[in-house]
Amino acid sequence: xxxxxxxxxxxxxxxxxxxxxxxxxxxxxxxxxxxxxxxxxxxxxxxxxxxxxxxxxxxxxxxxxxxxxxxxxxxxxxxxxxxxxxxxxxxxxxxxxxxxxxxxxxxxxxxxxxxxxxxxxxxxxxxxxxxxxxxxxxxxxxxxxxxxxxxxxxxxxxxxxxxxxxxxxxxxxxxxxxxxxxxxxxxxxxxxxxxxxxxxxxxxxxxxxxxxxxxxxxxxxxxxxxxxxxxxxxxxxxxxxxxxxxxxxxxxxxxxxxxxxxxxxxxxxxxxxxxxxxxxxxxxxxxxxxxxxxxxxxxxxxxxxxxxxxxxxxxxxxxxxxxxxxxxxxxxxxxxxxxxxxxxxxxxxxxxxxxxxxxxxxxxxxxxxxxxxxxxxxxxxxxxxxxxxxxxxxxxxxxxx
Amino acid sequence: xxxxxxxxxxxxxxxxxxxxxxxxxxxxxxxxxxxxxxxxxxxxxxxxxxxxxxxxxxxxxxxxxxxxxxxxxxxxxxxxxxxxxxxxxxxxxxxxxxxxxxxxx
Ligand SMILES: Cc1cc2nc3c(=O)[nH]c(=O)nc-3n(C[C@H](O)[C@H](O)[C@H](O)COP(=O)(O)OP(=O)(O)OC[C@H]3O[C@@H](n4cnc5c(N)ncnc54)[C@H](O)[C@@H]3O)c2cc1C
Numbered sequence: 001x002x003x004x005x006x007x008x009x010x011x012x013x014x015x016x017x018x019x020x021x022x023x024x025x026x027x028x029x030x031x032x033x034x035x036x037x038x039x040x041x042x043x044x045x046x047x048x049x050x051x052x053x054x055x056x057x058x059x060x061x062x063x064x065x066x067x068x069x070x071x072x073x074x075x076x077x078x079x080x081x082x083x084x085x086x087x088x089x090x091x092x093x094x095x096x097x098x099x100x101x102x103x104x105x106x107x108x109x110x111x112x113x114x115x116x117x118x119x120x121x122x123x124x125x126x127x128x129x130x131x132x133x134x135x136x137x138x139x140x141x142x143x144x145x146x147x148x149x150x151x152x153x154x155x156x157x158x159x160x161x162x163x164x165x166x167x168x169x170x171x172x173x174x175x176x177x178x179x180x181x182x183x184x185x186x187x188x189x190x191x192x193x194x195x196x197x198x199x200x201x202x203x204x205x206x207x208x209x210x211x212x213x214x215x216x217x218x219x220x221x222x223x224x225x226x227x228x229x230x231x232x233x234x235x236x237x238x239x240x241x242x243x244x245x246x247x248x249x250x251x252x253x254x255x256x257x258x259x260x261x262x263x264x265x266x267x268x269x270x271x272x273x274x275x276x277x278x279x280x281x282x283x284x285x286x287x288x289x290x291x292x293x294x295x296x297x298x299x300x301x302x303x304x305x306x307x308x309x310x311x312x313x314x315x316x317x318x319x320x321x322x323x324x325x326x327x328x329x330x331x332x333x334x335x336x337x338x339x340x341x342x343x344x345x346x347x348x349x350x351x352x353x354x355x356x357x358x359x360x361x362x363x364x365x366x367x368x369x370x371x372x373x374x375x376x377x378x379x380x381x382x383x384x385x386x387x388x389x390x391x392x393x394x395x396x397x398x399x400x401x
Numbered sequence: 402x403x404x405x406x407x408x409x410x411x412x413x414x415x416x417x418x419x420x421x422x423x424x425x426x427x428x429x430x431x432x433x434x435x436x437x438x439x440x441x442x443x444x445x446x447x448x449x450x451x452x453x454x455x456x457x458x459x460x461x462x463x464x465x466x467x468x469x470x471x472x473x474x475x476x477x478x479x480x481x482x483x484x485x486x487x488x489x490x491x492x493x494x495x496x497x498x499x500x501x502x503x504x505x506x
Contacts, residue, residue, distance in 0.1 A: 130472055141430075
């Protein structure tokens with residue numbers, strides 16, 4: 001039997017570790033599954049971290065080490081494993097990893113983030129680890145005093161190029177736009193333009209990477225006149241955006257056409273008890289602080305989900321007595337009246353378990369039993385609905401009992 | 402494991418009659434440091450069939466590039482001075498190295 005957790009977090013980046021901090025601090029038995037040897041997600045692949053509130057002097061990897069220490073302090077467990085499937089069986093979620101390990105949880109937070117986009121250029125795959133790289137801090141060292149090419153012109157491309165100039169001899173940035181136009185913020189562009197080690201090739205795209213065993217040449221094509229040229233280089237770094245890591249979630253939770261997980265503002269996916277946080281979900285601002293915020297929200301939601309579900313399981317589904325469940329809301333006087341009426345009937349003495357569900361706070365149970373109007377009264381025996389009364393009359397209730 | 406550098410690489414690897422396994426590493430490569438103890442164990446286990454050596458690419462970068470090593474960790478297999486296999490990458494596990502050793506022993 002696989003071990004059972006209250007909360008399993010898929011992915012150990014900032015979003016996932018924030019969920020773990022909140023979850024384990026609320027005494028949820030929490031596990032983080034991370035595919036990579038090292039936790040920290042994207043920030044473990046770059047250096048500067050200048051905009052995380054409250055921590056003016058830090059580096060990206062140091063901040064991530066602190067996230068981890070913080071989560072471990074509250075008892076979060078970390079395990080290495082690349083998640084290959086998630087299966088939702090009501091209150092039980094089953095997670096399987098690449099090497100066959102299996103875990104079970106009451107709630108799941110998807111925090112698998114995003115991975116570098118590959119362009120699929122000739123030579124890109126062949127020279128991976130032989131000159132082609134997607135991570136500056138990982139590989140900068142290897143290119144000390146060598147010439148490299150950078151593909152991309154957004155914030156990441158420019159920031160990472162500036163970082164790489166501390167190591168390499170020369171960088172040629174391949175920019176698809178007209179001269180002087182880049183997607184990066186103005187201040188970053190200026191820094192790059194001022195840097196002696198960075199040169200630009202405008203209106204161009206990388207077409208092919210060539211070499212004998214390692215990268216030796218980049219073939220660049222001018223998109224205006226179609227002319228091709230070759231640049232001698234030992235490395236090619238790609239910073240051309242990211243794609244969400246959600247392949248294993250297809251058909252499990254709702255995704256957008258670009259593969260991001262659809263969520264509510266409370267990080268809920270379409271599966272009860274399954275949440276998505278950080279870069280992997282459909283949102284506009286993708287930063288460490290917003291990832292952390294998402295993570296906190298999801299953990300709090302997961303906790304109340306577990307409480308509600310357990311209460312329901314213990315008092316209704318697995319109860320030895322039949323249950324009468326009244327769905328109500330403070331905004332509906334009729335439903336409040338029904339509650340007082342039922343309370344006066346001393347149902348517990350008549351062999352019933354009596355429960356009230358506030359439909360405003362607890363959508364989970366109301367949705368599960370298709371409660372559309374209130375007040376609604378359900379009679380449930382051994383987990384099965386035996387009768388459902390919508391806006392019941394006194395007589396109907398008496399009959400039911 | 403023999404420590405390699407510019408001065409002894411040719412003699413120990415390229416001019417050696419037999420099978421050599423070279424672990425290219427660097428202190429800044431976390432994964433290299435992680436698998437190093439496992440590689441050492443493999444070196445003992447397979448000592449009869451292979452000569453094991455390691456090369457710190459710091460200060461030996463040209464040499465590494467000459468051996469087409471531009472990604473760490475890199476475990477390169479030589480037979481009679483010929484490069485016959487190159488395992489590398491972030492996902493490289495000690496078991497992958499073991500499989501290759503078993504196949505080539
Ligand atoms: C170059 C660069 C510079 C940046 N600079 C800044 C900055 O200065 N400030 C800032 O706030 N933000 C910055 N960002 C953005 C920020 O890093 C991201 O928004 C943030 O990392 C998102 O966190 P996350 O936890 O959602 O995802 P990620 O950081 O992507 O983490 C996801 C984790 O899940 C793991 N994973 C993926 N799939 C699986 C699976 N199937 N099973 C198990 N684990 C899996 C991954 O290995 C990874 O560790 C930068 C991003 C880049 C690329």
